[in-house]
Amino acid sequence: MTCTLILTRHAKSAWDTNVPSDHARPLNKRGRRSAPAIAAWLRDNGYVPDQVISSSAQRTRETCELMDLGVPARFTERLYQANSEIMFRVLSEADQPRIMLIGHNPGIAAFAHSIVSSPPDHSRFDDYPTGATLVAEFAISSWRDLAWSSGKPIDFSVPRELLGE
Template sequence: MTKTLILMRHAKSSWNHPGLDDHDRPLNKRGRRSAEVLGNWLRKKGYLPDEVLCSDAVRTKETLGGLRIDPDKVEYLPELYRATANQILRVLNRATGDMVLLIAHNPGIAGFAEGIVEEPPEHPRFLDYPTGATLVVEFDDDRWDRVKWRGGRVLDFVVPRELLQE
């Protein structure tokens, strides 16, 4: 049996409130639209997670809400806010679903994405992992606690700009 990870960076956030704490920044209009098209893409491709591990920041929660998916289990985790790649791996190792969506932030998510795959996708935006970037990775194991660096096979990678142009 395999496990599938959907690794998503939050959609574009707003900078319109200068005094607002970074953790509390919401999505902007483009971010809300990006979350919507990413949700459509996930449904079209059949990438429907049964578990979501999401940073507890406002913009990651709003990204998840904009996807309009209905997973069995959702956890909002403070340890995914400003998480390093190693911290993200530790969180993923505790997952229980078969298809897990993990939503977090740069720079940790970019480092995690690069480190978790056997070979990176041939995409010009993969290494900088822009807002809304979404990677789908499959692991040949039936337990998340055995997932290790360089163990994932890329199934898909997309950035919202590509979906908004369709």
Template sequence: MTKTLILMRHAKSDWGAPSLPDKLRPLNARGQRSATALGDWLRAKGHLPQTVLCSSAIRTRETLAGLGLMNTTVNYSDDLYHAEADVMFQVLKRASSDTVLMIGHNPGICDFAQMLMEDAPDHIRFHDYPTCATLVARFDIADWTALQWRSGQPVDFTVPRDLIGG
């Protein structure tokens, strides 16, 4: 039995209103295009989550909406807002679906991805995890409670620039 994690950083946010609290920042136009492109990529590759674990921030919610995913259970969590890797690890261990999409923020999401993988995917941007970077990883476990660090096998990794250009 295997479990699959789709680990996504939120798309590019809008900094046009500097007085807006960080948690309330929306996506900018580029971020909206990126989220749509990533949704198309996930569907084309057959990487379809049953459950989404999403930070409660507006930009992560808008990233999820832009993906256009159907038939998924969504759990918004304050715990994932700017979470560190160990918090993300604990949240994921409580999941029950075979395929889970987690949407969060840097630097935690980049650290989490690196700490989960036995070997890094062969992509130049994996180690800085730019906005809307998406890792698909498989774990040879029957239940998320058995998740261990450095146990993931990369299946796919992409960034918006791979899909829609500069």
């Protein structure tokens, strides 16, 4: 049996807002176009998760909502600005075989690099831009058996490619 991780950085967020905190920053126009494009790519390739586990920040919530994947979503403060170790712990507690994590840089890029056995052949994997999405498979039957550097990259995409920008 395998478990599949879909690791998505939130779509492009707005910086020119009067929100009271970084946690409350919304998506910008490009981000609101990108999230549905990521979802369409996931659906077209058969990568729809069983569950989404997302940071509780406004921009990750909006990314998840605009993807409209039709699966249960859980929003947790633990993934807000989380490092690799925290992401690993959150994922190892998951109970569905296909999990999507939505989070933030720099933690999500570091986690992506640490969780796969080798990087996918894509020029944007190293910087993991907004909306970047990695699909990786793990030869485990439960996320409790997750190990560092054990994922096999299956696919990787960024919204600019999907939107033809």
